[in-house]
Amino acid sequence: MRTLITNIKHLYQTESINENKLRVSGADMAYLPGIANAWLIIADGRIHSYGDMADIQETHVDETIDATGRMVLPAWCDSHTHLVFATPRDGEFVDRIRGLTYEEVARRGGGILNSARMLNAMDEQQLFDQSLVRLHKVMGQGTGAIEIKSGYGLCMEGELKMLRVIRRLRESVSIPIRSTFLAAHAYPVEYKEDKEGYIKLIIEQMLPRVASEGLADYMDVFCEKGFFGVPETEQLLEAGYKYGLKPKIHANQLHHSGGVEVGVKYKALSVDHLECIGEKEIESLKGSNTMPTLLPGAAFFLGMHYQPARKIIDAGLPVCLATDYNPGSCPSGNVPLLLSIACTQLKMTPEEAINAVTINGAAAMELEQQMGTIKVGKKAILILTKPIPSLAYIPYDYGNNNVERLLC
Numbered sequence: 001m002r003t004l005i006t007n008i009k010h011l012y013q014t015e016s017i018n019e020n021k022l023r024v025s026g027a028d029m030a031y032l033p034g035i036a037n038a039w040l041i042i043a044d045g046r047i048h049s050y051g052d053m054a055d056i057q058e059t060h061v062d063e064t065i066d067a068t069g070r071m072v073l074p075a076w077c078d079s080h081t082h083l084v085f086a087t088p089r090d091g092e093f094v095d096r097i098r099g100l101t102y103e104e105v106a107r108r109g110g111g112i113l114n115s116a117r118m119l120n121a122m123d124e125q126q127l128f129d130q131s132l133v134r135l136h137k138v139m140g141q142g143t144g145a146i147e148i149k150s151g152y153g154l155c156m157e158g159e160l161k162m163l164r165v166i167r168r169l170r171e172s173v174s175i176p177i178r179s180t181f182l183a184a185h186a187y188p189v190e191y192k193e194d195k196e197g198y199i200k201l202i203i204e205q206m207l208p209r210v211a212s213e214g215l216a217d218y219m220d221v222f223c224e225k226g227f228f229g230v231p232e233t234e235q236l237l238e239a240g241y242k243y244g245l246k247p248k249i250h251a252n253q254l255h256h257s258g259g260v261e262v263g264v265k266y267k268a269l270s271v272d273h274l275e276c277i278g279e280k281e282i283e284s285l286k287g288s289n290t291m292p293t294l295l296p297g298a299a300f301f302l303g304m305h306y307q308p309a310r311k312i313i314d315a316g317l318p319v320c321l322a323t324d325y326n327p328g329s330c331p332s333g334n335v336p337l338l339l340s341i342a343c344t345q346l347k348m349t350p351e352e353a354i355n356a357v358t359i360n361g362a363a364a365m366e367l368e369q370q371m372g373t374i375k376v377g378k379k380a381i382l383i384l385t386k387p388i389p390s391l392a393y394i395p396y397d398y399g400n401n402n403v404e405r406l407l408c
């Protein structure tokens, strides 16, 4: 099957065949290469060729899409989500408006434990059905690769149920899905007084089962005061490595928790959140391959201070953006809205923000050889926009979806 897209107003994030773009860092993030008035051919699901309309050659195709007025970009790569969950937590949303903090809600048995109760009570089919609806919705907003975590089971059966649902989602759509094992998201109620016991359960029982069934690509730990400390995180990450699971961790959301340094030490693919990050943490990221991943949707929804994206970029580091789609701290998987928040609150330019959710998002899921740029041979999972005046219009037109179609 060959598809030709003609009259593309602007084709963004192109990469020549001789380049090997693994991630974009520092000042380079401001640059988004592309071609005005372009064509592109997709053959059997891959990018076959592209160029300037002035040089288009006649060739056989099965389908032609006239993209007049529209732009084409690589699809968003959302590298941090909790898209599989049972029930919204809108009650806690109101409690927080009335003055409770996210941590107070959690201490009262709400938060992640609330989600765990509801998830364990829901049957697998229903969990799958509603997760698939969410997945289709974010794909309609341009998401073309996604990472999804467990972490609302907090027991063997619940965690396996979530991971099986993620596997079924992967089999149901044509976009890449990465699966992350996050049993270390909170201590379940039964282990409140026996934290070592829960860590033992994860390491000795859950991890071997998850690995033997091939249910996860990565391992995550919520490294935070009141959740899992640095020594526990180290213990868990070491065990994960024994089963071939690389870490991607929740770090420095609520406090300077040591999560960034431990992530770097254990060669995490990414350290995610980073609301509480200063000079020391930024310094530790230099020279590492660990991707600083910012989740400003959570800071927005919890009314917290935003991540210092400018300081991280000015330090020459890459920045990745992801939604954190989850029922507690960010009930939205809408990447265009994330881009608006990144531009208005983190003062990232539209080009920087788009680099952060394309090539850098791909890198945070080890998909940089397949996704994230318009390069011959990569997967043709592409965004076709509606007619829009400029690239900046995508984050400018906040709350609206200017993605006409995800081609995949």
Ligand code: NIG
Pocket: 111, 112, 115, 222, 250, 253, 298, 324, 326, 327, 328, 329, 330
């Ligand atoms: O990334 N911070 C930990 N985990 C999620 C939120 C989980 C929840 O509140 O359900 C996050 O924000």
Ligand code: FE
Pocket: 080, 081, 082, 250, 324, 326
């Ligand atoms: Fe998260």
